Amino acid sequence: MSYHTIKDKIENGEVVLLDGGTGSEIERLGVEMNDLAWCGVAHMEQPEVVRQVHESYIRAGADVIIANTFGTAPHVLKRLGLQDRIAEINQSAVTVALEARDNCGKNVCVAASISSMPAFDHFYIPKTAEVRDGFVRQAALLAEAGAELFIAEMMREVDVADMVISAARATGIPVWTGFSASMSDTGTLTNYESPVRADETVPFRPMAEDVLEMGCDAAGVMHTSVHDTGPALAELNDLWDGPTFAYAESGHFVPPSWKFEDIISPQDYLGYAKQWIEQGVRIIGGCCGIGPEHIRVLRETLAV
Numbered sequence: 001m002s003y004h005t006i007k008d009k010i011e012n013g014e015v016v017l018l019d020g021g022t023g024s025e026i027e028r029l030g031v032e033m034n035d036l037a038w039c040g041v042a043h044m045e046q047p048e049v050v051r052q053v054h055e056s057y058i059r060a061g062a063d064v065i066i067a068n069t070f071g072t073a074p075h076v077l078k079r080l081g082l083q084d085r086i087a088e089i090n091q092s093a094v095t096v097a098l099e100a101r102d103n104c105g106k107n108v109c110v111a112a113s114i115s116s117m118p119a120f121d122h123f124y125i126p127k128t129a130e131v132r133d134g135f136v137r138q139a140a141l142l143a144e145a146g147a148e149l150f151i152a153e154m155m156r157e158v159d160v161a162d163m164v165i166s167a168a169r170a171t172g173i174p175v176w177t178g179f180s181a182s183m184s185d186t187g188t189l190t191n192y193e194s195p196v197r198a199d200e201t202v203p204f205r206p207m208a209e210d211v212l213e214m215g216c217d218a219a220g221v222m223h224t225s226v227h228d229t230g231p232a233l234a235e236l237n238d239l240w241d242g243p244t245f246a247y248a249e250s251g252h253f254v255p256p257s258w259k260f261e262d263i264i265s266p267q268d269y270l271g272y273a274k275q276w277i278e279q280g281v282r283i284i285g286g287c288c289g290i291g292p293e294h295i296r297v298l299r300e301t302l303a304v
Helices: 003-011 023-028 047-060 074-079 083-104 129-145 158-169 204-212 226-239 266-278 292-302
Strands: 064-067 109-115 149-155 175-179 181-183 189-191 218-225 244-249 252-254 257-259 283-286
Touching: 003 109, 023 047, 023 257, 047 064, 047 083, 047 292, 064 083, 074 083, 074 129, 083 109, 083 129, 109 129, 109 158, 129 158, 149 158, 149 218, 158 175, 158 204, 175 204, 175 244, 181 218, 181 226, 189 204, 189 226, 204 226, 218 226, 226 244, 226 266, 244 266, 266 283, 266 292, 283 292
Parallel strands: 064 109, 109 149, 149 175, 175 218, 218 244, 244 283
Antiparallel strands: 181 189, 252 257
């Protein structure tokens, strides 16, 4: 399914299904996560498992799958000593996703993530020309490999979002911008808290407003708890009148592992998805902790 078909479905008011969590599903199947890059090099170490994950989402009914590039930015790979393999690691992730599509014989759209994920030894992305150039290089490599859509994931800082989104938009490929949010104890919606740098959260709304001015083809809420996704969408709807998406998480992260604790059932997740659709969302999927069965239930009910 080409991106143009995805766009037509959205414009026709149909529901488009994303996949569920890629990194967390890779981990659930037994692949050891990297201490610095989480799932970033999993497709190099066990490509067959990553391919299996993509195929499971395609067979569950996803219209869009996201290649395993959440943790493959050059500044992350450099911390691993893999600066000479940046092109290979990024492009092979797209190749594995394309192979999964071919194996399933379904013409789904293959997207690539460009994220705000830092290396886990410091949980900080330097705002340097080197990092900016790295995002530009990553975007170009992913486009060259065959990615049909970019998803700028976990945009939490305006400066980092500027680097990611400008790099993605420079390729000419459509860009969807994903925000991550948390509800504070005082009832204020803030940027999603890092497990290490939780003292640096800022209010969600002004950050989202600044990032949306950078331009995108769709905007949404991702890697956010199911409880906080609705409030974040409400804020987003005040700022953005284009297509919106939602893909929430379930469980929690203790670097470098996702903890599959109190995972929401597929039927309960469907209930939240219906609420998000009432808020105008037409692109639905899942993030960490949300697996193929969740997507299957969404397909059977929302996108038949």
